Amino acid sequence: MQTTLLLLVFFVVAILLGIMLRKLLKNTAIPYSVALLTLGMLIGGSLSFETQLPVVNELKASFVLASQLDANLIMFIFLPALVFESAFSLEVHLFKRMFSQIAVLAIPGMVICTLITALLCLTVLPWNWSIGAALMFGAIVSATDPVAVVSLLKEMCSRARLQTLIEGESLLNDGTAIVLFTLFLSLATQIQPEFEASEVIIEFVRVVSIGVVIGTVVAVISLMFIGSLFNDSLIEIALTLVLPYLVFYVSEHIFHASGVVSVVTLALIYAGPGRTRFSPEVMEHLHHFWHTLSFLFNTLIFILVGLVVSTRLGLADLANWEYLAVIFLGILVIRGGVILGLMPILARIGIGLTKEKSVVLIWGGLRGAVSLALALIVATNESLDIQLRDQVLFLTAGIVVLTIVVNGSSMRFVMAKLGLDKLPKAKQQTFAKVQHKISNEMVSMRSKLQSDEYLKSVNWSLVDQNIVSVGEGYEEEKIDTQVEYLRKLLESERQFYWNQFAKGLLSKDATHILVDAIEKALDGTPQVWPRTSIVRHWKIPKWSTRCRTFPVIGAYARAANYKQHMIIFESARGLFEASEYIKDLAPSLSLAPEQLKLALEQVEQVNHFAKTTLADFREQSPHLVERVESYLALRILLNTERKMIQTLTHDGMISETDAEKLIETVELKMHQSKKQSQLI
Numbered sequence: 154m155q156t157t158l159l160l161l162v163f164f165v166v167a168i169l170l171g172i173m174l175r176k177l178l179k180n181t182a183i184p185y186s187v188a189l190l191t192l193g194m195l196i197g198g199s200l201s202f203e204t205q206l207p208v209v210n211e212l213k214a215s216f217v218l219a220s221q222l223d224a225n226l227i228m229f230i231f232l233p234a235l236v237f238e239s240a241f242s243l244e245v246h247l248f249k250r251m252f253s254q255i256a257v258l259a260i261p262g263m264v265i266c267t268l269i270t271a272l273l274c275l276t277v278l279p280w281n282w283s284i285g286a287a288l289m290f291g292a293i294v295s296a297t298d299p300v301a302v303v304s305l306l307k308e309m310c311s312r313a314r315l316q317t318l319i320e321g322e323s324l325l326n327d328g329t330a331i332v333l334f335t336l337f338l339s340l341a342t343q344i345q346p347e348f349e350a351s352e353v354i355i356e357f358v359r360v361v362s363i364g365v366v367i368g369t370v371v372a373v374i375s376l377m378f379i380g381s382l383f384n385d386s387l388i389e390i391a392l393t394l395v396l397p398y399l400v401f402y403v404s405e406h407i408f409h410a411s412g413v414v415s416v417v418t419l420a421l422i423y424a425g426p427g428r429t430r431f432s433p434e435v436m437e438h439l440h441h442f443w444h445t446l447s448f449l450f451n452t453l454i455f456i457l458v459g460l461v462v463s464t465r466l467g468l469a470d471l472a473n474w475e476y477l478a479v480i481f482l483g484i485l486v487i488r489g490g491v492i493l494g495l496m497p498i499l500a501r502i503g504i505g506l507t508k509e510k511s512v513v514l515i516w517g518g519l520r521g522a523v524s525l526a527l528a529l530i531v532a533t534n535e536s537l538d539i540q541l542r543d544q545v546l547f548l549t550a551g552i553v554v555l556t557i558v559v560n561g562s563s564m565r566f567v568m569a570k571l572g573l574d575k576l577p578k579a580k581q582q583t584f585a586k587v588q589h590k591i592s593n594e595m596v597s598m599r600s601k602l603q604s605d606e607y608l609k610s611v612n613w614s615l616v617d618q619n620i621v622s623v624g625e626g627y628e629e630e631k632i633d634t635q636v637e638y639l640r641k642l643l644e645s646e647r648q649f650y651w652n653q654f655a656k657g658l659l660s661k662d663a664t665h666i667l668v669d670a671i672e673k674a675l676d677g678t679p680q681v682w683p684r685t686s687i688v689r690h691w692k693i694p695k696w697s698t699r700c701r702t703f704p705v706i707g708a709y710a711r712a713a714n715y716k717q718h719m720i721i722f723e724s725a726r727g728l729f730e731a732s733e734y735i736k737d738l739a740p741s742l743s744l745a746p747e748q749l750k751l752a753l754e755q756v757e758q759v760n761h762f763a764k765t766t767l768a769d770f771r772e773q774s775p776h777l778v779e780r781v782e783s784y785l786a787l788r789i790l791l792n793t794e795r796k797m798i799q800t801l802t803h804d805g806m807i808s809e810t811d812a813e814k815l816i817e818t819v820e821l822k823m824h825q826s827k828k829q830s831q832l833i
Contacts, residue, residue, distance in 0.1 A: 162215040164453065171452030186455050187561045190554065193459015200464060220460040224529030229401070231454045231522065233416050237397035238447040240324055240420030242440075246672040247317045248421065254318060254503035257495060258514075259325035265491050266295035266484075267333060273483045278476055278544075285340030286537070290545055292337055293528055294484055294552050296330030297323040298521030315510050315573065319517050327523055328413035332360045334527050342536040364404050364411035368418025371400050376422070376430045380661075383824050384432040390442050393423065429661035433654050454522045461525060462550045465532075473544065477551040484552065489515045509571040516567050519556045524549055590741055595620060634744050635751070639679040641742055642735055642752060647671040649731050657792035657823075662716075663723035666690045667731070681735075681755035684762070687728070691721045691766070715777065722770055722781045729763035732756050787826050795819045 174188055197220060200213050248255070270291035271284070297319075336353055375396055379389055400419050401412035423431075431439065492499075492515050499506040506514075528549035532542045599620075602608050650667045653659040659667070670684045694717065700710035735756050743749035771778050795816055802812040 156218065159211070159215040159218045162211065163219040166212060166215070167219075167453050167456045168449060170456070171448075182565055184561050184564070186451065187558055189452060189455035190459045190557050193456040194463040194554070195459075196456070197460040197463030216460060217464070219457060220464040222457070224526040224533070227454070227457065227522065227529075228526045229398075231450050232526075233397040233401040233412070234394075234446060235450050235454070236324060236327070236413055236416045237393075237420045238443045239320060240417045241393075241424050241443060243317060243320065243421070243424060244313060245421055245425035246675065247313060248321055249425075250676065251314070251318055251321060251503040254499050254506065255321035255325055257498060257502070258318075258322040258492070259329055262322075262491050262495055263295060263326040263329045264333070265494075266487055267291040267330075269487045269491070270295050270484060273480070273487070277479050277483070283341055285337050285343065286541060289334060289337035289341045289531070290548075292330050292333040293524050293531075293545070293549055294480070294520060295487075296326050296520070296524060297518045298327065298523045298553075314504060315513060318506075318510070319514060322514075324413070324417050328361070328364065328411045328417065329357075330523070331413060331527070332357055332411050335360075338531070338534070342534065360410045361414050362410075363408050364414030365418050367404050367408065367410065368400050368415035369422065371396055371403075371415075372419045372422035372427060376427045379427075380430045382432065384434050384820055386432070386435045386438050389431055389435045390439055393439060393443070394446075426665070429654065429665050433657055436655065458522050458525055458553065461529070462554055465529075465546065465550075473547055476544075477548055477555075480548055481552055481555050485515070485518075488518045509573055512571055513564075513568060513573060516560055517564060519560055520549075520553045521557065522553075525553050587742070635748055636679060638742060638744065638748055639681060639752060640675060642681060642739060642756075643671050643675055643679055645738055645742075646731050646735055649734050650727060653727060653730075656796070658789055659727050660720070660723055662720045663727055666720065666724045667727055681752060682758040682762075684728075684759065687724065691724070693717050715780075718770070718774055718777050719781050719784070721766070723785065725763050725766040725770065726785075729760060729767065732760035732763060736760070784826060788823065791819055791823050791826070 170192065171189065174192060175185060178185055178188055196216055200217055200220075204210060204213075267288060268291065271287035274287045274290055275284075336356060375392055379392065382388060396419060397416045400415040404410040404415040405412040428436070492511055496506065496511060499511075528546045531537065532546040534542065602611070603613070647668055650659060650664055650671070654661075654664040666687060669690075670686045673686050674680055674684065694713060697710045697714040697717065700706050701714065703710065736753065739749060739752050739756065743752070798807065798812050798815050798819070801807045802809060807815070
């Protein structure tokens with residue numbers, strides 16, 4: 154069979170195996186990534202067995218070919234997409250709050266781990282190594298891999314802050330590791346190596362800075378283009394697929410900068426300020442697309458790692474196994490020592506760090522495909538000694554397997570022992586309140602079903618065994634939940650704005666202003682009131698008022714003035730509706746009368762602020778009230794019409810072809826009404 158067909162066979166079979174494995178692992182404590190790696194190693198170990206069946210031989214050939222893929226090809230196929238998906242799914246506001254901690258771990262923490270690991274290698278291993286070779290190996294095995302870490306955390310971690318910290322560190326220190334590896338590899342291949350710390354630092358800053366600039370420039374340009382589109386899911390999703398590969402390639406091969414940093418920058422801008430630039434209807438499809446792609450790529454890469462480990466490494470002598478055990482234990486101790494040494498800093502910046510979370514941070518330092526790909530690059534570099542290359546590959550592969558199997562499979566146990574497998578007490582109380590509300594609704598529905606004449610033969614004792622009820626035994630533990638309660642209200646308000654945006658009831662600018670105000674309110678101790686950042690966004694630019702009658706620029710000034718009035722009206726109206734929604738929601742989440750009273754007082758202030766702003770708008774800008782309200786009403790009605798068409802299509806009353814034509818007509822009206830509203 155041709156090479157391309159063999160690779161296609163591998164991709165298809167690997168995905169099918171992953172699907173079956175995921176099905177088997179449902180309701181088990183075995184991490185999917187650990188099982189995939191083990192499966193890949195088992196398949197790789199079985200490739201040496203001879204058989205006369207043509208189909209089996211073709212399967213064997215496809216897996217052998219996959220295990221021999223070039224390391225750079227592995228990185229360029231999988232890394233951009235997986236890094237983008239991971240960064241794109243981060244909660245950007247939380248990432249920004251924790252960025253100082255993530256940066257400390259990913260840069261100085263990573264560098265210190267590299268230096269100490271290199272010293273350990275020079276001390277323990279009987280190799281005639283240069284400093285450059287030792288530093289190169291230290292960079293390879295010190296970086297936590299985003300693919301392995303993210304795959305593990307998504308399976309078992311429900312703590313957003315801890316997940317963001319570990320995931321953010323793995324994303325950034327992966328970029329740091331690749332930069333350091335490139336620098337130290339060139340140093341290791343020099344006949345007479347010259348090590349200048351200042352040159353390394355300057356080169357590191359250059360590589361990272363250019364990576365950030367490339368990611369930012371591509372994000373800004375692409376978002377301007379995406380903003381000009383109107384609900385074109387194919388183009389918008391296709392761009393998010395192509396651009397991570399583009400910035401990775403441009404950074405790595407044209408500017409010799411950090412491709413990972415570029416991809417992370419692109420993804421964070423898309424997930425943060427760029428989120429409102431995507432069409433509201435597209436965002437749900439976009440996240441589903443990337444979630445599916447992440448599953449496919451994770452399945453392939455973990456099976457590939459298992460194949461590479463089992464097919465490229467023979468049975469090493471006993472001494473190498475002893476060295477592997479020492480290095481594995483050494484990197485665990487080194488990572489633990491570095492994190493504990495940085496604890497005085499980490500505990501005082503960002504959102505702080507507890508001892509329990511630091512243990513998870515230490516134990517969650519998995520190595521994965523990136524480390525193995527870097528080791529494979531070393532293994533194919535003929536400028537290095539063959540014995541050195543073989544030992545680097547063996548030790549790296551062993552560390553990858555051990556961290557994924559040992560650390561990965563025991564992570565759930567570690568988190569349980571530390572009490573981190575459950576929500577914090579305050580969140581547990583809020584969650585219990587929600588469960589209590591659900592339980593009451595279930596009891597109500599059960600009584601209705603009992604009176605249904607077509608359900609008279611129901612075995613209610615059997616049904617009740619599968620229904621969790623917290624209605625009668627529910628008791629509230631007396632703990633301070635005020636902060637968590639206010640945080641939950643603010644998060645609910647933020648989600649309200651995103652829901653309104655998705656329905657087309659809030660514009661991009663209004664959504665951005667209102668969500669930004671919520672995220673600022675969530676910083677530190679959450680406060681429902683005041684919303685000072687909104688007032689800043691509501692200021693009318695003086696130049697747009699003064700230049701209204703000027704020739705040439707007068708039209709632009711009037712358009713800017715009108716747009717700002719539209720933003721003020723829309724965001725004030727959205728704020729008013731959100732405050733009404735929160736007033737209805739607050740009692741159902743409250744755990745104490747005093748708590749509810751304080752929250753409602755603050756919500757009432759928000760409500761009054763929004764109503765006052767709307768009243769002032771009518772009084773101070775009567776010439777714009779009709780235009781602004783007419784456009785808003787038209788947009789709401791057109792969105793309602795589109796939603797109705799979609800509902801009727803779902804119910805089978807309209808064919809999909811006819812529905813597409815009707816929706817195209819509605820969206821054309823939307824686009825035209827937006828243009829007409831801006832004409833002066």
